[in-house]
Each structure stands twice: as C-alpha cells, then as structure tokens.
Amino acid sequence: MSESRAAKTPSRQVIAGADRYLFRSGWLESRQSFPVTGNFDLAANAHGVLLVHNDDRVDAxxxxxxxxxxxxxxxxxxxEGAVAHRDSFGNTGVISPGVAQRMSAGRGITHTEANASRRSEDRDLRVVxxxxxxxxxxxxxxxxxxxxxxDLAAGGLVTVVSGMPEHATTGAISxxxxxxxxxVARLGYGESVTLPPAPFGHLYVARGVVELDDGVHLGEGDALRTTDDGAVTVSATSDAEILFWEMRTTLRR
Structure with missing residues (x-):
C-alpha cells in the first residue's frame, strides 16, 4: 500500500489543536488529525502512512x-481511564495508560472497544x-x-510500536x-528528547507544552507534520507527553 519517494525540501507544518476536525455524537468527542468520521478518503488525506490519528473522549x-x-x-x-477490547479472534484486553495495543486488521476482523468503567463510576476515557x-x-x-x-519512567524516547528491522530486538510491538x-516520551519540566530524522514525521502533544528547536511552542492537542526533516529537538516547558510517528514512505503521489 506504500510507495517510495524522492527527497523534497524539508518542511514543518503545525496543526493547532483548535483546527483539528471535531466530531461529537452523544457519548463520544473525537478530535481528528485526519477527518475519518463519515465518507473520507483516508489514503488521500494521509501523512506518510498514517491514516488516522484520533484523540477521543468516551463517556463511562x-x-x-x-x-x-x-x-x-x-x-x-x-x-486517561481504560479501554476494554474484544475481537472476533478471541483476543481480549483492558488497556490503561502506559500500555500500547496493536490490532492488525489484515484480511478482516470484528471487534468492540469501550470505556472499561461503568456508568456508576463516571470515569471518562481519553484515548489516542x-x-x-x-x-x-x-x-x-x-x-x-x-x-x-x-521504560517511560526511565526517561528518553521509547519505541513502543515498530515494523522497522532495527527495532526488532528493542521490545517494541511489531x-x-x-x-x-x-x-513516546513522558517529559518533566526542562527535559528534552531528540526525534529521529524522517522522510515523514507526525508529532502529537498529548499533554503539556513543549518547545521545538526552532522556537515554536506546541500545547496539548497540537501536532507537527514534518517532511524530509532532520532530527527535531523537543523540550518540555511543563510536564508533557508526546507521541511521534517516524515514517519512511508515503501513500500519496
């Protein structure tokens, strides 16, 4: 589904949290980097090979x-909270902060996902x-x-999911x-990490405020899309949590 590409001029594009596509429907509030709710062409809107990036809040x-x-x-x-997962291949799980989950849909899979807390507990779920x-x-x-x-408590940038051969022995989910x-990184005030250079990158600030090496500040819900950029230094100006997709190819022609 992906294709290689020739190098282009490096670029950085900030997507403010307020400019993300917002979908609300009763118990769900979904803030989307790429519009997915409705009849959208995911491949046409992709950045690199990233098709969907939703920050969702789900009622108890x-x-x-x-x-x-x-x-x-x-x-x-x-x-925040926990996700209860069940799928048609018999897999179940309750996913809480710090736990990464990967479901490969492949030729086809059916699943349910829900806020693991009961209504009486009144605990919202926030999930990316x-x-x-x-x-x-x-x-x-x-x-x-x-x-x-x-791993996250030890500091630095932690690879949680990867298909890249060099991460095969790091403990990352394939x-x-x-x-x-x-x-992913969890940063205390004043701490920094360096994101690897990537033909395509997608940085998301899940919590807090960070400053980039070019002086740009990003707050919770903001994203940065990079193309053919070098290493990016990210410094926390408050306690922060960041997610960064490193991608070496694209779907878009």
Missing amino acids: GEGFDAHFHRDAEIVTWVL QMWVAPEHAGGEPGYAERDFTT INNPAAALH
Missing part, C-alpha cells in the same frame, strides 16, 4: 459495538487511536499489547509495515 459505560476493519494496523494509546497502512493488503489478523510504564515506528 459507553463505547463502540462490534464493527469490522480490514487492512489497517490499529494502534491504541490510553491517556492511530491507523497505519500495512505494507501488503490481505494479511493475517493479529493482536498484541505491552506495558511500557517502566506492526506489518517496515517503514513506520511510534515513539
């Missing part, structure tokens, strides 16, 4: 009934869900999860795309 006791996916590597990262195109369509469906809490990796 609510969630999505059984629904079908195919040909997507679906990565879930929880910020991301879809990456697989290298090949029609693959075998699969599921994996891993707790990275200890995905079916050798050109994509998701890195």
